Amino acid sequence: MSEHRLAERIATREGEEKTSIDLALTEGGGIELSGHDLGPLVQRMQGDGDYEYGIRIRPEDIGHLAFALIAEHYGGDLEAVAKVRDLALKYGIETDSWEWG
Numbered sequence: 001m002s003e004h005r006l007a008e009r010i011a012t013r014e015g016e017e018k019t020s021i022d023l024a025l026t027e028g029g030g031i032e033l034s035g036h037d038l039g040p041l042v043q044r045m046q047g048d049g050d051y052e053y054g055i056r057i058r059p060e061d062i063g064h065l066a067f068a069l070i071a072e073h074y075g076g077d078l079e080a081v082a083k084v085r086d087l088a089l090k091y092g093i094e095t096d097s098w099e100w101g
Contacts, residue, residue: 017041029059 011021017039024032034054043049057065074080088095 026056029062031057031062031065033057 005025005027007022007024009020010023011019013019018037020036022032022034022036024034026032032054034052037051038049040049042051045051070080070084074083077083085095085097
């Protein structure tokens with residue numbers, strides 16, 4: 001697993017079957033999204049009660065991912081500019097604003 005500069009658990013399911021999903025920004029500027037499943041169902045399907053999986057996004061692809069996520073999540077939303085600005089500010093990401101008219 002890569003060294004992480006920033007990490008957060010973004011989803012959890014508790015109970016007999018447990019799942020956690022973690023999001024991490026790696027030291028190299030990439031993103032790692034990983035899951036961890038535990039429980040009897042995993043034991044039956046995998047032969048082990050512990051299953052880990054994930055994906056990595058390379059640093060050079062982060063811009064494309066950001067574009068896709070904004071288009072997917074905010075498509076059709078007339079408040080998209082303000083919402084994306086506010087989201088960026090919430091996470092300490094600087095934005096450059098501009099106006100015309």
